[in-house]
Amino acid sequence: MKEFAYSRATGVEEAVSLLAGGSEARFLGGGTNLVDLMKSGVEAPDLLVDVRGLPLGGVEVTADGGLVIGATTTNSDLAVHPEVRRRFPALSQAVLAGASGQLRNVATVGGNLLQRTRCGYFADTSRPCNKRVPGSGCPAIEGEHHNHAILGWSDHCVATNPSDMGVALAAFDAVVSYETVDGPGELPLAEFYPAVGDTPHVETALPAGALITAVTLPAAPVAARSRYRKVRERASYAFATGSLAAALDVRDGVVHEVRIAFGAVASRPWRARAAELSLTGAPATAESFAAAADAELAAAKPLAHNGYKIPLLRNLVVSVLTELAEEAAR
Amino acid sequence: MPPTTRSDISLRVNGETHVLTVDNRTTLLDALRENLGLTGTKKGCDHGQCGACTVLADGRRAVSCLQLAVAAEGSDITTIEGIADGEDLHPVQEAFLELDGYQCGYCTPGQICSAVAVIKEHAAGWPSAATADVRPDAEPVPLDAAEIRERMSGNLCRCGAYTAIVRAVARASDETKVTA
Ligand SMILES: Cc1cc2nc3c(=O)[nH]c(=O)nc-3n(C[C@H](O)[C@H](O)[C@H](O)COP(=O)(O)OP(=O)(O)OC[C@H]3O[C@@H](n4cnc5c(N)ncnc54)[C@H](O)[C@@H]3O)c2cc1C
Ligand code: SF4
Ligand code: FES
Numbered sequence: 001m002k003e004f005a006y007s008r009a010t011g012v013e014e015a016v017s018l019l020a021g022g023s024e025a026r027f028l029g030g031g032t033n034l035v036d037l038m039k040s041g042v043e044a045p046d047l048l049v050d051v052r053g054l055p056l057g058g059v060e061v062t063a064d065g066g067l068v069i070g071a072t073t074t075n076s077d078l079a080v081h082p083e084v085r086r087r088f089p090a091l092s093q094a095v096l097a098g099a100s101g102q103l104r105n106v107a108t109v110g111g112n113l114l115q116r117t118r119c120g121y122f123a124d125t126s127r128p129c130n131k132r133v134p135g136s137g138c139p140a141i142e143g144e145h146h147n148h149a150i151l152g153w154s155d156h157c158v159a160t161n162p163s164d165m166g167v168a169l170a171a172f173d174a175v176v177s178y179e180t181v182d183g184p185g186e187l188p189l190a191e192f193y194p195a196v197g198d199t200p201h202v203e204t205a206l207p208a209g210a211l212i213t214a215v216t217l218p219a220a221p222v223a224a225r226s227r228y229r230k231v232r233e234r235a236s237y238a239f240a241t242g243s244l245a246a247a248l249d250v251r252d253g254v255v256h257e258v259r260i261a262f263g264a265v266a267s268r269p270w271r272a273r274a275a276e277l278s279l280t281g282a283p284a285t286a287e288s289f290a291a292a293a294d295a296e297l298a299a300a301k302p303l304a305h306n307g308y309k310i311p312l313l314r315n316l317v318v319s320v321l322t323e324l325a326e327e328a329a330r
Numbered sequence: 331m332p333p334t335t336r337s338d339i340s341l342r343v344n345g346e347t348h349v350l351t352v353d354n355r356t357t358l359l360d361a362l363r364e365n366l367g368l369t370g371t372k373k374g375c376d377h378g379q380c381g382a383c384t385v386l387a388d389g390r391r392a393v394s395c396l397q398l399a400v401a402a403e404g405s406d407i408t409t410i411e412g413i414a415d416g417e418d419l420h421p422v423q424e425a426f427l428e429l430d431g432y433q434c435g436y437c438t439p440g441q442i443c444s445a446v447a448v449i450k451e452h453a454a455g456w457p458s459a460a461t462a463d464v465r466p467d468a469e470p471v472p473l474d475a476a477e478i479r480e481r482m483s484g485n486l487c488r489c490g491a492y493t494a495i496v497r498a499v500a501r502a503s504d505e506t507k508v509t510a
């Protein structure tokens with residue numbers, strides 16, 4: 001590991017100006033991804049600016065019933081917060097489905113949003129990887145890619161975004177607030193992770209040196225009946241092979257409002273807008289749910305070894321929406 | 331002058347304050363083992379994947395291999411050496427002993443630190459991924475085998491002592507309730 005300087009920021013302005021002072025400076029949240037990647041040599045900062053002491057922790061309910069989640073809130077504190085569990089249960093479930101108790105206790109919301117892909121080639125500095133070394137190639141396309149993308153990938157990179165939390169945030173129209181030396185800004189989650197294109201190393205639309213300060217969830221009454229389901233290769237403590245966040249409001253047997261987002265299928269949490277469009281106004285039946293899944297997955301382009309994700313996601317849509325509809329009918 | 335890459339820190343571990351100088355690259359795990367001689371905390375994977383290095387930081391369980399020592403300054407750390415109350419073993423330690431919650435024992439300090447926190451998290455009403463209804467007004471769930479397995483899933487055991495570990499955590503949780 002390369003040597004680095006360490007500094008604790010006590011204020012937001014101080015944090016962004018400290019970061020601007022280092023050529024290869026990084027913010028340090030819980031360190032559960034960054035320190036790991038520094039050990040592997042993927043990240044080699046010369047300065048870490050610790051942000052956990054910033055006054056950015058905690059969850060607040062907004063006047064209209066949405067939530068403002070501070071960027072340094074730990075994953076545990078987010079998941080167990082009563083208002084998160086009441087208003088956005090799928091978000092609580094998504095966070096609880098990720099990592100382990102001893103990681104969630106230190107991992108922060110800001111760090112979770114910016115966690116890097118788990119593509120094995122990305123983490124192995126002896127191999128080429130366009131994301132790590134732009135222009136070096138993508139061995140995953142011909143190699144090990146059973147848990148890589150089926151949607152939105154390009155010939156330059158087929159990696160997925162591994163976050164569970166991000167999938168629920170995508171379903172609920174989260175907005176990310178940040179601060180820079182030039183002042184604050186906001187990005188809807190839908191624009192936060194740019195398309196892969198020929199720049200897989202550009203993973204967010206954040207300006208350079210931006211400090212994430214908060215994530216806002218607009219009020220969404222539909223989210224009170226929501227669920228996150230994650231499929232993985234063992235019962236717990238593994239990244240998803242496919243996951244789903246969904247919320248459903250059925251009135252008189254007809255879908256009044258629906259939210260669907262997929263995880264582990266693309267370089268970003270995948271909001272399933274085509275599925276939502278196909279379902280809105282349709283009867284709340286397993287046939288409509290399957291048709292909605294097909295509408296979204298029509299765009300899927302599986303690689304040689306990850307075609308299983310298409311039926312996996314389709315089954316997730318049908319089973320989770322069926323459960324939500326049955327619950328609504330009770 | 332280039333910015334320094336070493337730090338003078340004070341670490342509060344098991345109620346004692348230690349003053350030391352560390353290279354900023356030192357993890358809390360290495361500082362505990364190499365600088366402070368507290369070798370009860372084990373290094374398994376060194377990448378956050380096995381839980382052998384689990385300690386309590388301000389009462390919350392955390393992996394110490396992905397935590398930098400310099401970033402741990404200011405937290406109150408409890409390692410396996412500080413779990414017992416003097417000569418009186420913690421109920422979790424008693425339960426692991428009585429029910430054989432280990433074979434080789436390598437993962438055990440991490441399992442025990444984790445279990446101590448699991449029992450507290452459950453008592454505080456924290457749901458888990460095994461909890462069917464996470465809404466705050468749902469019935470509280472018992473710490474049954476499914477909940478224990480999920481909540482302890484961050485601690486791997488290469489010997490596969492899981493069956494006994496689950497029993498030990500359940501026993502300790504019952505006893506903590508009786509004495510509380
Ligand atoms: C063994 C293991 C299993 C895991 N399993 C899962 C899983 O199943 N599902 C899942 O979703 N995740 C999983 N994770 C990943 C985990 O969720 C992330 O490591 C964690 O959320 C990152 O948060 P952090 O605060 O530790 O980030 P850090 O490691 O501190 O930082 C990550 C990145 O974010 C940047 N950063 C941090 N905070 C800010 C901020 N406020 N503003 C701007 N930049 C910032 C850092 O500079 C760095 O680039 C796992 C991790 C491990 C080690
Ligand atoms: S899929 Fe992306 S991250 Fe993985 S090797 Fe290819 S370019 Fe790198
Ligand atoms: S040594 Fe820390 S989790 Fe394995």
Ligand code: FES
Nearest residue numbers: 433435487488489
């Ligand atoms: S008892 Fe040997 S690793 Fe768990």
